[in-house]
Amino acid sequence: xxxxxxxxxxxxxxxxxxxxxxxxxxxxxxxxxxxxxxxxxxxxxxxxxxxxxxxxxxxxxxxxxxxxxxxxxxxxxxxxxxxxxxxxxxxxxxxxxxxxxxxxxxxxxxxxxxxxxxxxxxxxxxxxxxxxxxxxxxxxxxxxxxxxxxxxxxxxxxxxxxxxxxxxxxxxxxxxxxxxxxxxxxxxxxxxxxxxxxxxxxxxxxxxxxxxx
Amino acid sequence: xxxxxxxxxxxxxxxxxxxxxxxxxxxxxxxxxxxxxxxxxxxxxxxxxxxxxxxxxxxxxxxxxxxxxxxxxxxxxxxxxxxxxxxxxxxxxxxxxxxxxxx
Numbered sequence: 358x359x360x361x362x363x364x365x366x367x368x369x370x371x372x373x374x375x376x377x378x379x380x381x382x383x384x385x386x387x388x389x390x391x392x393x394x395x396x397x398x399x400x401x402x403x404x405x406x407x408x409x410x411x412x413x414x415x416x417x418x419x420x421x422x423x424x425x426x427x428x429x430x431x432x433x434x435x436x437x438x439x440x441x442x443x444x445x446x447x448x449x450x451x452x453x454x455x456x457x458x459x460x461x462x463x464x465x466x467x468x469x470x471x472x473x474x475x476x477x478x479x480x481x482x483x484x485x486x487x488x489x490x491x492x493x494x495x496x497x498x499x500x501x502x503x504x505x506x507x508x509x510x511x512x513x514x515x516x517x518x519x520x521x522x523x524x525x526x527x528x529x530x531x532x533x534x535x536x537x538x539x540x541x542x543x544x545x546x547x548x549x550x551x552x553x554x555x556x557x558x559x560x561x562x563x564x565x566x567x568x569x570x
Numbered sequence: 571x572x573x574x575x576x577x578x579x580x581x582x583x584x585x586x587x588x589x590x591x592x593x594x595x596x597x598x599x600x601x602x603x604x605x606x607x608x609x610x611x612x613x614x615x616x617x618x619x620x621x622x623x624x625x626x627x628x629x630x631x632x633x634x635x636x637x638x639x640x641x642x643x644x645x646x647x648x649x650x651x652x653x654x655x656x657x658x659x660x661x662x663x664x665x666x667x668x669x670x671x672x673x
Contacts, residue, residue, distance in 0.1 A: 380664075381639040382596035384646060387663035389599060391655050397614065398606050406602035406609075410593075452610070472578035474621060475637070484601070487591035490637045496583035508586055523578065526617055 410484055417448050418481035418531055419552035426536040427545045435533070436460060453480045454526065460533045461559065465518045468506065468559030469530045470498035476524035478531050482554055489558065499523065509560040532557050537565040574632045575625040600638040603645055615648050623647045
């Protein structure tokens with residue numbers, strides 16, 4: 358069994374998806390067994406943690422963004438005090454680290470990275486995508502954000518200022534993306550469906566719904 | 571000296587693999603172990619401890635292990651440090667699980 362040494366950038370090679378391919382996967386099973394046998398954790402602890410992980414989606418993030426698009430006063434509150442604004446929509450963030458919300462406009466564009474690890478507003482977006490945690494994204498986003506965004510299909514005009522936010526364990530960021538043009542008459546519920554996870558990280562902009570052809 | 575986890579501007583980084591990755595069962599388990607151990611209800615580890623354990627992995631391991639493999643290596647180290655389990659117990663359990671897998 359190979360540990361796969363020497364494939365530093367190849368973090369998500371298919372072989373890793375097989376639980377039996379990684380010796381560390383087995384050690385996780387062993388830890389689970391030992392910790393539950395010793396009563397350090399219960400099987401219910403682990404089950405509910407997995408449940409929480411797989412059921413969380415970017416829906417709450419999208420809810421905040423869509424409301425901010427239709428309600429300028431809410432947007433102002435969201436930017437000033439994100440947790441209080443989220444509570445207005447029934448989203449309880451009190452037990453989480455500090456949260457910053459930053460607004461993308463036609464003059465300034467924010468993109469979020471965690472150069473040290475993988476800090477991410479999980480409470481609003483669900484678990485981070487694999488690429489967000491990859492060594493390449495972490496290395497390049499601070500050095501060449503425009504090049505990174507280009508890989509995601511976003512080409513920003515040179516006059517737009519790019520700001521890169523480096524998350525920490527104590528401070529997470531949500532990007533409030535630009536409302537797509539031509540959506541002035543779209544309902545808040547429909548707007549939510551336009552808000553993508555990637556646009557709330559800042560690597561892309563939300564697109565208007567495709568017009569009927 | 572730049573440390574291995576401090577990746578901002580790290581030279582030689584290539585294109586980003588943007589493929590979506592469905593978490594495997596053992597990756598969900600790794601995440602769940604950390605969240606359970608770090609929950610306010612249990613409070614057995616802190617996230618800062620986990621980071622310290624990840625960041626002090628030997629460089630070759632940090633580079634070659636996948637994301638959740640690093641987490642598992644770090645949790646193992648913390649459990650041993652805190653004398654909750656020993657390495658021998660884990661090795662023995664791994665051997666038992668291995669036999670069960672053979673069917």
